[in-house]
Amino acid sequence: MSAAQIAPRRSRGLFSTIGAYLPHPTRWRHVVGYMVAVYRREWIGSVFSGFIEPLVVLAGLGIGLGVLVGDRAAEITGGVSYVTYIAPALMASQAMQFGAGEAAWPILGRIMWVRIYHAMVATPLKPTDIIVGAILFMGGKVAFAATFFAGVLLVAGIATSAGGALAMIGVSTLTGLAFAAPVTAFSVTQKTDQGFAIIFRLIITPLTFFSGTYFPIESLPSWAQLISWCTPLAHGVALARGLALGTEIPNAAAHVAVLAAWTIGGTVIASILFRRRMLK
């Protein structure tokens, strides 16, 4: 057969291209099921750390720093103790760390080392189904950890109502997702885990300090405030703190919208990049 006779591949239409990137209505569930099966082997350990971690954080940072801050606390906290001020923010910050961590090594590992994703794209699952399932599972894991944190805050009297504590779980989960989705998009492009050191040292850890966790965002220069409000954590902190203290949250809907935008935007970009990587 000469080259002239070879049929060129017809390019996809627009709808077919979009269809290729949309998740199947139900198949992502099987990806969540797979992740849960893996997680079953380690969940006891995570229950333990789920209780211990918030206690350590509160004792170390809250009580220790609280003593240091002392009477000046009221100036920045608006009257509540320093530990009460930072505890809900630390819950959001923990959700960020957790969400980002789950989206880093576990994702890259399943592409590069375990290679199970190569087997999964050879089934009826689409790359998008895998990404959506994986990110939803990360959300579930963040929610699981946040439940312990909220429980500790409620028992300690920092969270003022059970309803508020419940809503804080939701806010933390959304905050975790708002990091998990874009970090997943980063992970699916990586060939080694060296890039994660940059993400965590230069983005995740500094964000804890500049998102209103330990001191109000308003004490930052205005350009830094602007940057903070573009990232998800500041919004998670504002929501979690308001819910814990039972105070009114200005622009609550906008905070939720920013977190949702990072989650959805990150998931879409992750799906596109993952598909490109797996289907060459």
Added chain:
Amino acid sequence: MNLSTSNATALIRARGLTKTFGSRTAVDAINFDVRDGEFFGFLGPNGAGKTTTMRMIAGVSPRTAGTLEIFGSDPDKDGPRIRGQLGVVHQQETLDQELTVRENLLIFGRFFGIERKEIAERADQLLELFQLSDRAKDQVEPLSGGMKRRLSIARSLINAPRVLMLDEPTTGLDPQARHLLWDALQRLKRSGTTIVLTTHYMDEAEQLCDRLVVMDQAKIVAEGSPRQLIEEHASREVLELRFPEGTSRISKETLDGIGDRYERLAERVIIGCENGEAAHARALEHGLTPESWLVRRSSLEDVFLRLTGRSLDE
């Protein structure tokens, strides 16, 4: 090239199938049919385009040009439906090390949307078939290479695929594990599964394949049953003469007339002939003094050598 329009149904049909990566052509306008129930092989050296062809069939690599039909559908359009009826075993391990042997099968079956009860029954049958039942509850990590490969194949059969695709299934296995795997694949074939495999092992292709294509540098250079290929492209016997000091100084005139044809490799001269013993006698008459020599029946390796002028392991 014979486009083999036989009466048997073609499950896979490729015409002018082409794949390029930038300026490199990995698969160059190849044609082939895989028929229902046959054991079909892609034989060729590493980098010949075998794995890329397998990936296109599995619907995980969009083709650059040509037509490709699997079960009568285009994998670009009907990918998920086609993949639901394929079993794919990758060259590198893709098992989940954090799950047990049996869990690997159970979870994988769910990706095809099969009901849990059905998966469980099938998983137990497959573990039995691949002699893994007594390891069902064990972690994957400590299993031997041969066991992991058998588990990979068992997992790929969880959806009862119409076509099983194996990419270099015995690479890296010891001889005993290879033979165990060959037996298992023969049993599968007898049960009606169509099998497509790639290999760079001649003996594997000869043992297993009903029909195969020889690939070299992105093209198909020959097609047929192992027996046909040997009859068409090689002589009955082969005389191998070994010259550790190299073969470059041996003249063409000296080699002419010893057998039907010859191939000169770095340290060996391979002579195709009707009678190896007689050819050896003639070689001595021509003044050749090999360090050692042997006579054997022709194999697919000789076919490959004849077609490409290179040995497979070069």
